[in-house]
Structures are given as structure tokens and as C-alpha cells.
Amino acid sequence: MLLPQEIIRIKRNGDSLSSEQISSFVDGLVSNKFNDAQVGSMAMAIFQQGMNTEEIVALTTCMMNSGDVLSWPELDAPIVDKHSTGGVGDKVSFMLAAIVAACGAYVPMISGRGLGHTGGTADKLESIEGFNVQPSIAEFKRITKEVGVAIISQTENLAPADKRLYGIRDVTGTVESIPLITASILSKKLSAGLDVLVMDIKVGNGAMMHDIEQATALARSIVSVANSAGVKTQAIITDMNQVLGTTAGNALEIYETVKYLTGKQREPRLHLVVVTLAKAMLMNTGIASDDASAQILVDNALSSGKAAEKFEMMIAALGGPKDLIENPWNSMTKATMIQEVLAPAHGYITGMQTRDIGMTVVGMKGGRLANDDKIDHSVGFDRILPVGTVVNKGDVIARVHANSEDVIAYASQKYIKAVDISESAGEVFPVIYQTIN
Ligand code: URA
Helix, strand or coil: CCCHHHHHHHCCCCCCHHHHHHHHHHHHHHCCCCCCCHHHHHHHHHHCCCCCCCHHHHHHHHHHHHCCCCCCCCCCCCCCEEEEEECCCCCHHHHHHHHHHCCCCCCEEECCCCCCCEEHHHHHHCCCCCCCCCCCCCHHHHHHHHCCCCEEEECCCCCCHHHHHHHHCCCCCCCCCCHHHHHHEEEEHCCCCEEEEEEEEEEEECCCEHHHHHHHHHHHHHHHHHHCCCCEEEEEEEECCCCCCEEEEEEHHHHHHHHHHHCCCCHHHHHHHHHHHHHHHHHHCCCCHHHHHHHHHHHHHHCCCCHHHHHHHHHHHHHCCCCCCCCHCCCCCCCEEEEEECCCCCCEEECCCHEEEHHHHHHHHHCCCCCCCCCCCCEEECCCCCCCCCCCCCEEEEEEEEEHHHHHHHHHHHHHHHHHECCCCCCCCCCEEEEEE
16 A cells, blocks of 8 residues: 555646545545645645546545445435535525425435535524434434435534545645535535435635636536436536525524415525526436426425425424424524614615625624534524615615624624625626536
8 A cells, every 4th residue: 555645746746546546545534544734735736736537536435435325225216415515695405405305306415514604504404493403314314204305414424534634625725626625525415325416506706616617617527526426416507696585694594495485585586596406406306307397396396385394394303393384483583683784875786795795694603703603593684685676875785683783783884895886787697507417
């Protein structure tokens, strides 16, 4: 077996690593045979020199096999999931998982915590009293089978090699590497034993990928590696140049989900992302044969109330209340203060500094700055007006929810700064950019 420094030298010099050498690296990640300096050097070598598809497949597969890998021999319908690269106000997973389960697929979704300025699906679910995001694997499997959908957070023994590598990448300037991001995301997602995966690759000023070229390169890498690893995968590039939907903040996003599922409010951009991804999941699993029949299934799941019912059943099965849809605020905490944010001038909303809005939610304690920070689930923004809206001076462009005057003042001021209002209309970005098969 080659020494760690020899494996690092091969990649540093721009040569390809063999599957065996990649396997040694991943073993070294788990066993600590690669020390932190060596892992950091290896990450930097991969960052600088890149990897070919074969190498990324080997890295992904070895990292996936470093922990639990689920299988579902007992299930009689396709197993499908979606993963988003993350954004602000991105609550798509909730509606989507419920709709697709209502259409007959199984959706075992292992979700993440907030990362940087982006919100985390698992954190949002913890706004709901009693909800357990970390059940045992046996419980996760039972609920997926009985309800059709279970959304939980990452377990301790899921892709442990990624846990160590990600922590070291985070502090060595090696996060933004397409091979490393691909292996990191897919090692976790593929360990859920999926038949089909749909990736939502976000692009824009609130996303990890800021331009369409980067987003396309990541989408192509993920699609080709996941398909090579045997999971039918499609990627859809969607916009993150503004908050998605009308809310940003944990409990507020769950409330928006309830309003969406019951048809009380469906913000058009959010709805388009949900429906596009749902149709892709239904067609790729073979549940729908074409776009028109997928659309009918999605519409029925929503109008019949079946998607809302699936969501409520999942919440109850994982320890939450039985009546979240009827009485959402009986089991979530509301902030004690609400303040309207008023347009400072007449004009068009031409843009949002989306990352800044995400960081403001974190600054309000709606996310974490350190790993062990406690989240205030009640804080955030609602009634967010989208880019392109014409406003008069004094119109409400959003509302702040917080629990102290200081936080209200901080968040209102930040929000005003993060929204551009101009006399002439600006560019309105498309919601869906491209699909990569
Ligand atoms: N999310 C992950 O899980 N890994 C990355 O490398 C980036 C985003």
C-alpha cells in the first residue's frame, strides 16, 4: 500500500489516481491514517488538479461505503429523492416529498442542517414541537414504508468519510471544488439506497454556484457520476437570485408549506420549482409516462388534499402533532414582535442580495454561526415581495419576526439594504434555467 504522501504526490502532479489509491485515501479518512495535514493537502491537490469521472465515481462510492448503506427490498414502488444545493427560503423539499409520496413513490429523504447562509431542512422541521429528526434507521425505514415519506437529518454513520473530509475542506479553502462537492453530496444521497435522484442545482447570488457555467459544470458532474453509480439522476438548474417563496426563517417556512399544501397561498416561483421537480421525479421513476400525465398527478395530489395528508402523517409519525395542517401555530412558536419593512422609494424591486438576507436570518439566531449554537426557530421574514414588483414609497416589502427590539431594528435595516429599488425595471431572471440528463 502506498504511503499517504505518495498518493498526495500523484494528484499534486496532475496524474489520475487508481481506484485502489482512492480507496486507501478514504480508508485513511475513516481510520485517521491520513492526518489532518495530509487530508487538507489531498483536498487541495484535488481542488487544483481536478478529477476525471472515473476518479469521482471511485471517490463517491468509497465514501458512500464508509458507513451505512440502506436497501429497501421490502418496498414495491420506486424509491426517489431530491437534493438541493441550498438557498434562502428553499422549503421545496416539504411540498415535493409529500406530493411525490401521494403519487405512489417512496421518499426516504435524508436532509441537512443549515450551511453558511442557507437554511437547513432538518432545522426547519425542528420548529415543530416533538418532531424527531434523528430516529433510528429501523424507525426511518418503518415510517417510509407506512407513510411513503420520511424526512430526517443525517445519521452519525452515514458517509463518515465525508464528515471528516468536509470539516477539513471547510477550514482549508477547498469547498468549491466540483469533484469534491459531487462526491460529498452523492456519497450521502446514494447511501439512502435510491432508484432515482433529482438534483436541484441552485444558481445565483444566494447559491453556492453564482453563475450558470459553474452550475452547469456541477450539474453535469453530479449527473454523470450518479448515473455511473447506478442511480438514475437528472439535474435541474433553478434560480436563487432572490428568496424562494415569501418567507425565510424556520417556523415561517413550515407555515408557508402548510399554506401551500392546503392551497391558501402558492407563490408562483416556488410553485413552478415544486411542480417542475415533482414531474421530473414522477417521470424518472416511471410513475408518469410523460409531462402531461405527471402534471395531472401533481395537480390531483394537491387538489385532493392527499399531499397535505401525507405531510401531516409524516409529521405525526416522527413525533410531531397530529393536526399541523389544521392548527400549525399550536405546535410552533411565534415570534413576539412583528415589524413591517417599508419601501424607501417608489419604483421596481430590481434585485435582492439573497445571501445577505440568509445571513441576516442567521444573525437573528435563525441559523448557526458555530456548530453548537441554539436556533431561535421563530425568527425570520415573511410577506417578502419578489423581484419585478412595482412598489410605492411606504409599501410593505416584507415583515420581520423577532423577539427583541434590537433584533427587529437590525433585521429591518439589513433587509432594506439587501433589496434594490429602482425607477426602471431590471432584469427578471428565469425560474428554471436548464435540465441536465
Ligand atoms: N453540500 C455538501 O453536502 N457537500 C458539499 O461539498 C457542498 C454542499
